[in-house]
Amino acid sequence: MKIALLGYGKMGKTIEEIALNRDHEIVLKIEEDIDTYEIDKMEIDVAIDFSVPKAAFKNITTCFKNNIPVVCGTTGWLDDYEKAVEICKKEDSAFIYASNFSVGVNLFFELNKKLAKMMNGMDDYAVEIEEIHHTQKQDAPSGTAISLAQQIVTENVKKNSWQLDHAAADEIPIKAKRIEDVPGTHTVSYKSKIDSIEIMHTANSRQGFALGAVIAAEWLKDKKGIFTMQDVLSSQF
Numbered sequence: 001m002k003i004a005l006l007g008y009g010k011m012g013k014t015i016e017e018i019a020l021n022r023d024h025e026i027v028l029k030i031e032e033d034i035d036t037y038e039i040d041k042m043e044i045d046v047a048i049d050f051s052v053p054k055a056a057f058k059n060i061t062t063c064f065k066n067n068i069p070v071v072c073g074t075t076g077w078l079d080d081y082e083k084a085v086e087i088c089k090k091e092d093s094a095f096i097y098a099s100n101f102s103v104g105v106n107l108f109f110e111l112n113k114k115l116a117k118m119m120n121g122m123d124d125y126a127v128e129i130e131e132i133h134h135t136q137k138q139d140a141p142s143g144t145a146i147s148l149a150q151q152i153v154t155e156n157v158k159k160n161s162w163q164l165d166h167a168a169a170d171e172i173p174i175k176a177k178r179i180e181d182v183p184g185t186h187t188v189s190y191k192s193k194i195d196s197i198e199i200m201h202t203a204n205s206r207q208g209f210a211l212g213a214v215i216a217a218e219w220l221k222d223k224k225g226i227f228t229m230q231d232v233l234s235s236q237f
């Protein structure tokens with residue numbers, strides 16, 4: 001498979017290593033605006049975007065316009081997600097966005113939904129999310145923490161949204177901590193006066209995110225439409 005890497009930082013480099021080990025070819029590495037590359041003249045099977053929030057929308061929609069399917073893991077640009085979906089549909093292209101491509105985190109998401117369902121109506125418990133990431137991270141809270149909060153909102157009749165730090169009664173508080181070299185740790189806790197229940201996912205490296213993104217790219221290559229990581233994983237496991 002011929003892969004274009006949109007963003008060649010910590011994640012782009014880890015994805016390259018995994019893609020080469022799976023016999024794929026990296027035909028393009030982008031570190032600036034996509035207009036400066038002649039992608040219309042290139043043969044690209046799939047683009048994988050792990051870049052920066054301000055670049056993602058333009059770069060991925062340019063790929064759709066050139067009939068290149070896109071796997072996007074960049075977080076912090078989701079105000080434009082619906083617009084990107086419309087452009088993808090109009091161009092008859094293919095798209096997967098996931099706040100987290102790690103298989104382990106996607107299992108953790110399922111656990112979070114189950115626990116949220118069980119805790120719905122348990123009013124003595126206060127729910128809270130904490131995320132810890134490295135100090136270079138541009139966005140807060142993390143995309144994964146937002147996904148966890150949205151999953152709880154779907155299950156819990158008393159919670160309508162999330163808030164960074166100080167939340168109202170109908171909001172889930174998210175605490176974002178930045179500590180050098182932490183790849184990504186997420187904890188969902190329910191605390192009462194009597195006891196606490198916590199579930200936690202700790203990434204030991206970036207390998208899990210990168211492997212999940214390459215698996216998603218292999219799955220998406222010849223498809224058309226809008227998909228999620230759940231679609232990918234339910235066809236594999």
Ligand SMILES: NC(=O)C1=CN([C@@H]2O[C@H](COP(=O)(O)OP(=O)(O)OC[C@H]3O[C@@H](n4cnc5c(N)ncnc54)[C@H](O)[C@@H]3O)[C@@H](O)[C@H]2O)C=CC1
Nearest residue numbers: 007008009010011031032033051055073075099100101209
């Ligand atoms: N969904 C997931 O599973 C994961 C998502 N992420 C997200 O992926 C993104 C990248 O993370 P890292 O690699 O750690 O960041 P990084 O800062 O190491 O790399 C970002 C890269 O984007 C490049 N870049 C800057 N402007 C650009 C432009 N206009 N076009 C294309 N590339 C440009 C930079 O040169 C840099 O190489 C972040 O948004 C992060 O939150 C990170 C890990 C897992």
Ligand SMILES: O=C(O)C1=N[C@H](C(=O)O)C[C@H](O)C1
Nearest residue numbers: 075099137142143144183184
């Ligand atoms: O920036 C990161 O590093 C990560 N970002 C993603 C997020 O915002 O959730 C996923 C992972 O936790 C690492």
